[in-house]
Amino acid sequence: VCKVGGSTIKAVEVAEAESIIERKAKLLRKVTRVAERARSTVEDKLDGANLAQATICAGIATDKMILLDGETTQRIEINFNASDIYADFQALTAEINEAVRRLPAPASLLPIDAKITSSAIVSET
Numbered sequence: 001v002c003k004v005g006g007s008t009i010k011a012v013e014v015a016e017a018e019s020i021i022e023r024k025a026k027l028l029r030k031v032t033r034v035a036e037r038a039r040s041t042v043e044d045k046l047d048g049a050n051l052a053q054a055t056i057c058a059g060i061a062t063d064k065m066i067l068l069d070g071e072t073t074q075r076i077e078i079n080f081n082a083s084d085i086y087a088d089f090q091a092l093t094a095e096i097n098e099a100v101r102r103l104p105a106p107a108s109l110l111p112i113d114a115k116i117t118s119s120a121i122v123s124e125t
Contacts, residue, residue, distance in 0.1 A: 042057055
């Protein structure tokens with residue numbers, strides 16, 4: 001479609017991949033500088049902050065410190081009331097058996113007169 005060979009496409013792909021990696025590294029350096037400047041500014045102004053501002057700053061700084069240290073920031077707790085499933089099943093079975101036992105006796109069954117009108121059997125010949 002582009003009227004170029006596979007080697008040309010591969011060369012462009014490699015060149016672009018390298019530039020993407022370089023751009024990401026450059027962006028990371030910029031973001032790190034911005035974060036350092038912001039941290040310094042916050043730290044310098046922290047003495048003049050009111051209680052609400054200091055609390056927010058402390059919370060964010062603590063969260064980031066925990067993340068950078070590789071610690072977990074969430075705790076997921078599952079409360080499971082494990083009962084004896086077999087005992088529960090036996091109790092349920094006993095309840096069903098008792099309910100069936102209390103049912104009235106079935107009336108005598110009447111015969112049904114039926115006729116086969118077609119057969120679904122196909123002979124293999």
